[in-house]
Amino acid sequence: MSYVDGFVLAVPKSKIDAYKAMAKVGGDVWMEHGALAYVECIGDDVPYGEFTSFPRAVHAKDDEVVIFAWVVYASREDRDAINKKVQADTRMNDFMTDMPFDGKRMIFGGFQSFMALEQGERG
16 A cells, blocks of 8 residues: 655645645655655635644634645655655755745644545445
8 A cells, every 4th residue: 555644734825826836846846756646735624623623733823724735655665765855856945945834833744555445446
């Protein structure tokens, strides 16, 4: 099964275009270095929960939107090797000094897949 890095973060609405530009470059970089998939999603139906929620998890402010993103790799070993290449890729430098979001409030982690279903794959 594949390996997935997942991310949740809050982006100021005024910086969403800058974030989308960063995500486009990031997606190109990850895919060129061997990622199987790269997905970025902007929150559309993410209510602020009473106890837990995506907005609460990243301390989203009223003027921010929640981003949910993930990168898919063939394995944990591939992920580790690809991420080393991504970190060394100079195309990411411009964004590291002026990120369009607060990286301290980003949640991320690596996950081992145990099931994946796609339309047409069952039966």
